[in-house]
Structures are given as structure tokens and as C-alpha cells.
Amino acid sequence: MAEHEVSRRGFGKLAGAAGVGAALGGTLAASPASAATRTWHQGGQYVKSLRVFDGTMKTFMQDRNISAGQLAVSYKGRLVFGRSYAWTDDEKLRFGPTALFRIASLSKSITATAVNLLVQQGRLKLSTPVTELLELNPPEGEKVDPRVSEITVRRLLQHLAGWDRDISGDATFENFATAKQLGVGLPVGIDQIIRYGAGKPLDHDPGTKYAYCNYGYMLLGKIVEKVSGQPFETFVKKNVLNPMGITRMRQGRTLAEHRAPTEVPYFSQYTSTTVMDDSGKKVPLPYGGFRLENFEATGGWLSSAVDMVRFASLFDSTKVLNTASVKRTFAEPETGINSKGYYYGMGWLVRPVSGGSGMNTWHDGSVGGTFAYMVRQYNGISWVALFNQRDDKSGKSYYDIDSSMWDAIRSVKSWPSHDLYDKYF
Incomplete structure (x- = not known):
């Protein structure tokens, strides 16, 4: 799950994070x-x-041999475009x-949003240290870095906690290390990963340096559960998604046989040793x-592009977050x-x-078998593009969808007056 950088308007050259396939020691597999x-x-x-937009998606997907994609675009609060695309030899797709x-990381x-809603409701403070909300019990023989007491909810939200995956790795993906450290079998769960990560020293003093951190958002999920008294998915559906008319979104599952109804298949050129059991077998990276x-x-939701554009419209209304909460969402961090x-x-x-x-x-969202991109433009246009692949042998950047879409949007001469939200309710 990656974060990247973009330019002001044309969203020029992009820099993505290191591939998960490489991080997991993946090997090349055949193209689909x-x-x-x-x-x-x-x-x-x-x-x-x-x-x-159809032409943009066709060129982008065919240049990278992507088999499934979606694009949704809203204009001034109206869904004006919602399309799906298949580039495949599979008649069932x-x-x-x-x-x-x-x-992924969308x-x-x-x-x-869920955290800010709890703050808005007066049930949580952004200034509260994570150590006052969660018990961080490290593995036997390890100690919690004393600076962890300086990590607040706000710093977790803004990736200022102090863990840096580019220096000491990303505990979220360290299934084998977690199992070995705790003396348990695979698969490991969230609570075990949190315990494993609690023993890792911080790479930076909290609040001093931005470093993208999946582990920090894993902790935020647990905070939502602790404060709300509900399972994470339940609270989000009831309080964030349903008020926006979003009913299809759900948490995903790992294995192909557990795919949700209407969920697309995923492809990667990489395979990896399974983290789902101790068999040591090689599996397709996405599965x-x-x-x-x-x-x-931190990256577990399933959605359509249409519903993610609908979610993005939350920040242009007061259906879930009030004006002060929306402003807080986009406020500058202390750095x-x-x-x-x-x-x-x-x-x-x-x-x-x-x-x-x-x-x-x-x-953006990027993990084996998935690439996702969501943008809210300054001029009232929002768009989301989703793909069932994030790597291939073409060597072409997937982040190019960003500049390609900006170019396409600038070429539109007339925006339609219709609203397709009712059509795709």
C-alpha cells in the first residue's frame, strides 16, 4: 500500500513506493x-x-495488459460518468x-473519516496519546520505545508517529517475522501484528518527520473499535458509508474462493510463499x-469506483462530517x-x-493485484480509477493514470447535466 507524490495541477512525474512483490521475495509468474x-x-x-475517458482507460489498460478496470467521475456533485472495462480472453469476466x-490504501x-467522526461526537481527542487508548504489549524480551507515549491520534492520522518502513520495515506485512517472534503458526492476526510492532523502536521522534505508516492506521482501526464499542467494519458502515447511501462496500478476504459477489479477480506477475498457513507453498501474490x-x-475495503466517488463527496456536504471536521481533515500537519x-x-x-x-x-492504493487512485480536484471534479493489477512486464508506470486523467478532463468541452447516482444506487 503505497503513497506517492504529484505535481500541482498536471500531476507530472510520480514517484511510487517499492513494490510489495519485491518486499515479500516474490518470483515472476506468467501473465494472465x-x-x-x-x-x-x-x-x-x-x-x-x-x-x-473511454479512450484514456482503453489506452492505459491495453498498454499494461490490465484485464479489469473502472472509472467514475463526478462534476459539481453529480455523477456524470461511471464505466467498467474488460480487456480479457475470459468470456466470464x-x-x-x-x-x-x-x-488498498484508499x-x-x-x-x-471514522476517527474524525468520533472526535466530532466528543468521544475522542486528537491530542490523546495512543498509549492511553490501547495496550501495546511487546513480545517477551522486547520493550516499547519510550517515545511511543508522544504518539497522539493526530500524529497517527498524519503519518508522524515515527515508524518508517523505509528504515526498519513495515510490521503490517511481516507475517513470518511475527509468527516466529511470538512462537505461533500462520496465519497471524491484527492483534499479533500489533504486539510484534510494539517491540520495534521508532525511527524518528514523533511529530518530526512524515513517514508513511500502514501500522499506524492499523492502530487507528483498533482505536475506532475501542472508542465506539463496535467492530471496525460495523461502525464504518453504519456511521460513515450508509449516511452517504453506500451499501455495497465491505471488507475483503484473501483467498480467491472467498471473493465477494461481483468482486473481480486479481493478477500479478509475482508469486510468493503463502502467509495463510505453514505449508510453505507458492501462491499468486494477490491470493x-x-x-x-x-x-x-489500512487497506482492507472493497468498493466500486462509483461508490468511492460517492464517498469523496462526503467532504462537500455535512451528511457525516461537519464543516469544522472537514476543515480539520485537510489542515496542515505540525511539520x-x-x-x-x-x-x-x-x-x-x-x-x-x-x-x-x-x-x-x-x-492512491497499491498492493499486489490492485491499483487504485482517487482525486478531488480544486474545481469541483472528482474521479476514481480502479484496476485489478498493479504490475506487469511493460515497465510502464501505473501512476500515469493521474496525468492522463488530468489531460482528459482538460479536453472536455461540455459537461452533461445528468446525475447517474440513481442509476447506480
């Missing part, structure tokens, strides 16, 4: 199908004035704009190279705006637009 055997299919309502995809925007159930608050002109707010990356005319906010 050759381009010569594939055919192109589109689903959802065709919109002539926005056909440039037919799905619509409401089919489910893993969304999930962090949802978790941050056991990591345990999706452990991602929960300020970085040298590249953006910062991580609470579950969103934020870049103020020069001239004070607003801000662009976004998040």
Missing part, C-alpha cells in the same frame, strides 16, 4: 493472457461528450460499474502473499507543507492551489 487473445468490453452508460475491487481516507483481513483499517508543495492531512494528501483558489486532495 497475451494481448493477441484479448477483446475489449465496456459496461455502463455511454456518455458521448465524455468519450475521451463481464462486470458493471458497481462491481467490487480491492481499493481505505485510509475512510478510516480517517496469499499477504493477508487482506489484516489490512482492515507544515513539504518542499514539493504538498502534505499529508488526515487520510488525504493535500496540495494547495496557487492563488488561494482551493486545493487538490488525493490518495
